[in-house]
C-alpha cells in the first residue's frame with residue numbers, strides 16, 4: 001500500500017511511520033507542517049529509506065494536499081496531524097480550531113475529490129483513517145465505568161471539543177458522501193520520542209535535572225496508559241482490516257492515577273540512574289510538587305477495547321511496567337534528542353525532506 005500519513009513527525013505519527021517502514025512493505029508519504037511538536041529527528045532511523053518521503057505542508061492548505069494526493073496516489077490516508085496538548089488549548093484555542101477542525105475539513109474535501117476520481121477496484125479499497133482520542137467522551141465518574149464506541153460525546157477542553165468536532169465531520173463525510181472512513185479513539189499514549197511537555201517525559205527529564213516534578217491538584221486523576229508502539233500496531237490493523245464506517249476504541253487496560261505514574265518513574269530512576277540524583281535530595285520522589293489543578297480537568301478516562309480485540313484480534317503487547325521501563329531507559333539513552341528538543345535546535349532541521357516547490361512544479 002501507499003499510505004499518506006499526516007502528522008508523521010509528531011509523537012504517535014513518528015512511531016507509526018517507523019513501524020510502517022520497519023515492519024511492512026508499505027510506502028509512506030509523511031505530510032507534516034512541523035509545528036513545535038513536529039520533530040524530524042524522531043525519524044532519522046528511517047529517513048533514508050526509499051519507501052519513505054517527507055513533505056512539509058499544512059493540512060489546511062487544500063490545494064497543496066490535493067496536488068500531493070494526485071501525485072502520490074495513496075491507497076489510504078492516516079490522519080494524525082493535530083494540535084494535541086490540552087494546556088496549550090486552554091491558553092490559546094485558536095490553533096486547535098484551525099488545525100483540528102478546519103484542517104480536518106480541508107483534508108476530507110481533498111480526500112473526497114481524490115477518491116471520487118479513482119477507478120474501481122482502487123476506489124472501493126481506499127480508506128480515510130481518522131485518529132482521535134478518548135477525551136471526546138469527557139470523564140468517567142463510576143469506578144468501573146468504561147468508554148465504549150457508543151458512549152455519548154461530552155468533551156471538556158478546547159482540545160477535546162475540537163477533536164470531537166473533527167470526529168463528527170469524518171462520520172458526516174461517510175454518511176453523506178460515502179467516503180470510506182475508519183475512526184479510532186485511543187487512550188493516553190507514552191513511550192520514546194514523546195515531547196517533554198507531556199507528563200511522563202516531563203517528569204523523567206525534570207527529575208534528572210533536579211527540577212520540581214509538578215503534579216496537578218491532588219494527583220488522583222486516572223488515565224488508561226498505552227505504549228505508543230502498541231498504538232501504532234493497532235492503527236495498522238484498523239487501516240488494513242477494519243470495517244468501513246466503524247469506530248474502534250484503543251486502550252491499554254492500564255489505569256493509573258497520575259501520582260502513581262510519577263512515583264513509578266521515580267522508582268525506576270532510583271534503579272536505573274541512581275547516580276543522577278540531584279544533590280541534597282535523598283530520593284527522586286522528594287522533588288514531587290503539587291500545583292494548582294488544570295481548569296476543567298477530567299477525573300478519569302478508561303477504555304473498553306473489547307471491540308478491536310474481538311473483531312481484529314489486537315491486544316497490547318506491553319504492560320505498564322514493561323512499557324514504562326523501556327520509556328525511562330530510552331530517555332536515559334537518548335539525552336541528545338532530549339537536549340535538542342529542550343534548547344529548540346531540533347526545529348532548525350529538515351532532514352530528508354522533499355521541497356514542496358519541487359512537488360508542485
Ligand code: NAD
Nearest residue numbers: 007009010011012033034035037038058059081082084189
Ligand atoms: P503531536 O502533537 O506529538 O504531533 C502532532 C503532529 O501534527 C506534529 O508533528 C505537528 O507538526 C503536526 N501538525 C500540527 N498541525 C498541523 C497542520 N496544520 N498540518 C500538518 N501537520 C500538522 O501529537 P500526537 O501525540 O502524536 O497525537 C497524534 C494524534 O493522535 C492526534 O490527532 C491526537 O489527537 C491523537 N491522540 C493522541 C493521544 C496521546 O496520548 N498523545 C492519545 C489519543 C489520540
